[in-house]
Amino acid sequence: MEADYLDEKAPSAQVREVRNYLDAADRSLELLKTRPVSRRLLEELQLILVKGTRGEAYDSGQIRQRQVFIGGSGRSVQDARFVPPPPGEALDEGVSSWEKWINTAERIHPLVRVALGHYQFETLHPFSDGNGRIGRLVVTLQLIDQGLLDYPVLNLASWLEPRRDEYIDRLLAVSQRGAMDDWLAFFLRGVAEQAETTTNTMKDLLALRDSMLNQLREAKDRSIATRIAGDLIETPIFDVATVARRYAVTHQAASNAVRKLKELNLVEQVGQSDYKRLYISRHVMEILNSL
Template identity: 25%
Template sequence: MRTTGSYTTLGSTHYFIPFALPPHDPPLHLNNTIIELYGEVMLYLGRLNEIAYKIPNKEQFIKAYIIKEAIFSSAIEGIHTTVLDIYTQPLLDTKVNKNTQLVLNYMKAVEHALFLLHSEGLPLSSRVLLSTHTILLSSGEGEKANPGNYRKQTVRVGNLIPAPPEEIPSLMSQLEQYIHYDTSLEIIKSGLAHVYFETVHPFLDGNGRIGRLLIVLMLIQSKMLSEPILYPSYYFKKHQLEYYQKLDEVRTKGDYEGWIIFYLKALKESMIDAYRRINDIDTLRNTYIERINNHRFSAKANILRLKSLTLLFGSPIISIPLLAEELAVSYNTANQIIKDFIAMDILEENRTSKRNKLFTCQQYLNALEHEYE
């Protein structure tokens, strides 16, 4: 059986310290199952990148997919909220629900990490992960977990006691070296990096969410994925017990191959789901455009309604004042647009908000939350 790390004893505590990647003694075996799954993942990845390149206003889709990953990844940690809550909260005057705030933090963390990689040109490194962790735990009781710093105390994760705090900087440095200098297949590499990160468990809190975000960031940095429109946590959440089991069996059984098979299945199913969802959302958008164009508005009124539709596919819950502000039009003009959209079955009044009159593009929300068989 392959050994994937060693135990060190300090006092009465036995800490597990993973060996540096890639796996060795023996090296990772690319068996027939892995090779077949890898080929399928590459096929679906190509399709996903192609459709992401073609869709107009891709920022709308990117935001929606970041929300889905944020919700799924947080749900694995017992943090539950809904797409409706995420879109509604910024429009309300009420205090943010704790779980919703934690998911909003995750969304900001993703955007921050992407900014550091793309706009700042930073390599994926401890600096990026620590900065992202700061955003992730910036509010919603996360402040108690020392945001932006590696843990300074011993923790237990199930039967695992991860490496002692003083070992974490060097272990994370080894992970950096692997990410940037190993020549393994990038898809496989991201899966191995994830299990290594979760085994080190470098933070007091937020390890799972940062570790799953690391997958997407690695695929984007390596240019395997063009945009953050993949949500692997969709599969991890559906198979949560197996997810934890496969991670743990790398340590207890040396079974990297079993983990990689599970991981490739997760990427494949997530890519299929993302691809289908983009198609469905784009079909819905085109249906709405056809309804607007068939209504025979004046040229100016038609343009305003198409702009309003673009706004809705970025934020499918809206108020009259917000629409007026976004379009730089009067309250009455915005009100008329919303009335027209209600008549065209694009919007409906949101009855959950008593103080602020809100309107929801429910079919868009349904498309985001629909569970495919």
């Protein structure tokens, strides 16, 4: 996240992908207010996701128009581990069926529906690039849409990443021999364990916020530093100009408040440029990085 701010003028490929994912996640929440999880919604998100990256292509922002396969860089399709449906009528019908099913299969438990929908999506592999990231984002959107989450706080990707090989094996086993129970057990274990991790992280963040506010009360601070500290778990990296705009105060008032936070070691300056002098709460970042 820190690199996201400090490297804004010349972002690395990794930073660009992270920034695009955050933009896509923000946009998805706006879209979800007026439409269900659907093909049109995902096409818009995929376009945001690959913009300015190696994955950007002529068919970005739409269901793929070329064959893709999974099985290692530089290998031919004959050596692929998995070949999803070809572009054209078969893929279009598959995506249409998937879209209808995830929005109408109300008799199935919501978590099971999410797990089955994720398998179906990744098997279709509907885009030329970004299917993994879009698929994980869809999990969060379905959980919100079905009332299981109020906010997008469940990051299943951090649970899946160290289990990547098992994740792929479980998906493939469903296609090869119908091992659906094993896939459901794996996926639902991930949801349960990551939900517990997220809950503990949120408790730690709230405890940290209370501690920072107590420090400011003991220091008898009368600036907007208390308001800034209260929002650090949401925006742990900021600059003075942003503070001034956010809290509708002068630049000097914002600067004085940030200086107070520095004196109490609640934030520290990062970057050397006076033009882009940023501040970060390391305490918040340490907790967030544990997710």
